[in-house]
Amino acid sequence: MDNKSFHFILVDDDPNLLEVETLLLEAEGQTVTSITSSIQALEVIRQQKPDCVILDVMMPGMDGFEMCRILRQDPTLKHLKIIFVSAKAFDYDRKRALSIGGDGFILKPINPESFAQEVLRILLDRMELTYWGVRGTLPMPGEKTLKYGGHTSCITIAFPKGDFFIFDAGSGIKALSSSLLSQKKGTIDAKIFISHPHWDHINALPFFVPLYLPGHEIEILGASHGTLSMRELISSQMEGVYFPIQIKEFAARVYFRDLKEETLEINGIHIKTLLLNHPGNCLGYRIEYQGRSICYVTDNELPLEDSPYYDPQNLNRLVEFVKGTDILITDTTYTDEEYPSKVLWGHSSVSQVVKLAHQAEVNSLHLFHHDPDQTDEDIDAKLERAQSLLKEMDSSVHCMAPKERQLFKV
Numbered sequence: 027m028d029n030k031s032f033h034f035i036l037v038d039d040d041p042n043l044l045e046v047e048t049l050l051l052e053a054e055g056q057t058v059t060s061i062t063s064s065i066q067a068l069e070v071i072r073q074q075k076p077d078c079v080i081l082d083v084m085m086p087g088m089d090g091f092e093m094c095r096i097l098r099q100d101p102t103l104k105h106l107k108i109i110f111v112s113a114k115a116f117d118y119d120r121k122r123a124l125s126i127g128g129d130g131f132i133l134k135p136i137n138p139e140s141f142a143q144e145v146l147r148i149l150l151d152r153m154e155l156t157y158w159g160v161r162g163t164l165p166m167p168g169e170k171t172l173k174y175g176g177h178t179s180c181i182t183i184a185f186p187k188g189d190f191f192i193f194d195a196g197s198g199i200k201a202l203s204s205s206l207l208s209q210k211k212g213t214i215d216a217k218i219f220i221s222h223p224h225w226d227h228i229n230a231l232p233f234f235v236p237l238y239l240p241g242h243e244i245e246i247l248g249a250s251h252g253t254l255s256m257r258e259l260i261s262s263q264m265e266g267v268y269f270p271i272q273i274k275e276f277a278a279r280v281y282f283r284d285l286k287e288e289t290l291e292i293n294g295i296h297i298k299t300l301l302l303n304h305p306g307n308c309l310g311y312r313i314e315y316q317g318r319s320i321c322y323v324t325d326n327e328l329p330l331e332d333s334p335y336y337d338p339q340n341l342n343r344l345v346e347f348v349k350g351t352d353i354l355i356t357d358t359t360y361t362d363e364e365y366p367s368k369v370l371w372g373h374s375s376v377s378q379v380v381k382l383a384h385q386a387e388v389n390s391l392h393l394f395h396h397d398p399d400q401t402d403e404d405i406d407a408k409l410e411r412a413q414s415l416l417k418e419m420d421s422s423v424h425c426m427a428p429k430e431r432q433l434f435k436v
Contacts, residue, residue: 031055031056031057032056032057032076032077032078032149033056033057033058033059033074033076033077033078034051034058034059034076034077034078034079034080034145035058035059035060035061035067035070035071035074035076035078035079036048036059036060036061036079036081037061037062037064037067037079037080037081037082037085037090037093038060038062038080038081038082038085038111039063039064039082039085039086040062040082041062043111043134043136044060044062045060046136046138047060047080047111047136047141048060050138050141050142051142051145053142054142056142059074059076063087064081064085064086064087064088064089064090064093065087065088067079067081067093068088068096068097071097071103071106072100072102072103075102075103075105075106076106077105077106077107077149078106078107078108078109078145078149079106079107079108079109080109080110080111080145081093081094081108081109081110081111082110082111082112083110083112083119084112084113084114090110090112090123091122091123091126094108094110094123094126094127094128095126095127097127098126098127107129107130107148107149108127108128108129109128109129109130109131109132109145109148109149110123110128110130110131111132111133111134111136112131112132112133112134113133113134113135115133115212115213117213117215117243120188124187124188129148129149129151129186129187130144130145130148130186130187130188131187131188132144132145133211133212135210137209137210137211140209147184147186147435148186148187150435151186151316152186152318152435152436153183153184153185153313153318153320153435153436154182154183154184154433154434154435154436155181155182155183155320155353155433155434155435155436156181156182156183156184156431156432156433156434157175157180157181157198157428157429157430157431157432157433158177158180158181158182158198158199158201158202158430158431159175159177159178159179159180159181159194159196159197159198159199159201159430160174160175160177160179160198160394160395160396160427160428160430161174161175161176161177161178161179161196161226161395161398162178162179162226162324162325162357162359162373162395162396162397162398163178163226163397163398164178164226164398165177165178165196165197166398170401170402170403171401171402172402173402173405173406173429174402174405174427174428174429174430175198175429175430175431177196177197177198177200177201177430178196178197178198178226178227178230179193179194179196179198179221179226179227179324179394179395180192180194180195180196180197180198180199180202180230181193181194181198181322181355182202183313183320185293185295185315187293188215189215189217189292189293189295190214190215190216190217191216191295191313192216192217192218192219193218193219193221193311193322194219194220194221194227194228194324195218195220195227195228195229195230195231195234196226196227196228196229196230197226197229197230198230198430199230199231199233199234200230200233200234201430201431202234203233203234203235203236204235206236207235207236213242213243214236214242214243214244214278215243215244216236216242216243216244216245217244217245217247217292218231218234218244218245218246218247219247219248219297219309219311219322220246220247220248220249220256220309221248221302221308221309221310221311221322221324221325222248222249222304222306222307222308222309222325223248223251223259223260223263223306224306224325225263228259228260228263231246231260232263232264232269232271236278237276237277237278237280238277238278239277239278240277240278241278242278242279243278243279243281244278244279244280244281245280245282245283246260246280246281246282246283247282247283247284247285248284248285248309249285249299249301249307249308249309250284250307251306251307255282255284256282256283256284256285257273257282260273260282261273285299285309286299287299287300287301287309294315295313295314295315296313296314296315297311297312297313297314298311298312298314298347299311299312300312300323300343300344300347302325302326302344303326303327303328303329303337303340303372304325304326304327304372304373305372308325308326308372310322310323310324310326310344310347310348311323312347312348312351318352318436319350319351319352319353319436320351320352320355320436321347321348321351321353321354321355321356321388322355323344323347323348323354323355323356323357324355324356324357324394324395325357325359325372325373325395326344326356326357326372326373327357327370327371327372327373327374328341328344328379328381328382329369329378330365330378333369335369335370341382344382345382345385345386346386348382348383348386348388349386349387349388350386350387350388350389351386351388351389352388352389352390352436353389353390353392353434353436354382354383354386354388354390354391354392355392355394356374356379356382356383356391356392356393356394356395357373357374357379357394357395358374358375358376358379358393358394358395358408358412359374359375359395359396359397360373360374360375360376360397361375361376361404361407361408361411362375362376364397373395373397376393376408376411376412376415377411377415379391379393379412380412380415380416380419380421380423380425383416383421383423383425384416384419387422387423388423389424390423390424390425390426391412391416391423391424391425391426392425392426392427392428393405393408393409393412393425393426393427393428394428396408405427406427408427409425409426409427412425413425
């Protein structure tokens, strides 16, 4: 949780909820004023000019929508963040709240374990990156993978106004599914970006439970392969010979979109794609929001400079793609000693990844997509080697190896 203290004014005609919200925020060092009357709150807000107002939608005297419109017309409150907390689970009301100037929308009943964290994420306007699987090729559960986890590729990025992006559907997406359902947030509106259809990146998608529940809305995006669309790629692995449940069993509203090298804009979030050096069509993603960025680049091979497969033009394209990013998440499957016997397998070694991060002047390098034969100790050794190389280069790049469930705020 962030150490900075803010002043909140809570507005809700339910005194019991106000007490709970106040206790949760004060426990995190925040200053809180709670008011049950929206009419009274309006004048207090104008006088005290808090950092954030958290208000209900349905209140007597003046509802939350009307109050938000009035506050947004006051030039002395330009800095004010407004967060709605409401029992109205309709998508229409959430979109309306954001369209009239709301900065976030939290559904009642609130989750005491995550409420304060969610409020501060909205207030600070940050992306939240979470790892659900960091390995490649095969899930590797067991005592030798307890530190970093044994699940294959899956990460999420949550945005302040509710946009939720999932990258890849390796076995980590099952843990994500369970987490989302346990939070009981109501309907889930998510976009699943697939890097490529190798099985360790898609074969756990059928275990993402929200796909089978009415009311959720999920778009699956990724590169087509020849004449095979993203929809066909996903549905084919769920045919009877491979899987007992077919895609027609999805009860959520599920959409598919084929991507190429392009730039998308979704609610003020920019997503850029780049074809990577990996067998078949494999996309890297650069996510940009409010001057910050995260790059997800897996799977990708960076050949050695003395290799006949080394292509400086391709490397320069990648350097420009990840240039200056806050976090570069990238394929670091092999040690330098392992790589010579794995050439043209589509994955990279520690030293080449370090050179890429240094050349591109990224802020933080996250080692990702570890070989299934590597234990926690092996990943520790890769990390130590990467940090040592960066130190030799006198590089400003910070390097780490993320663990399952680890969260980063950007």
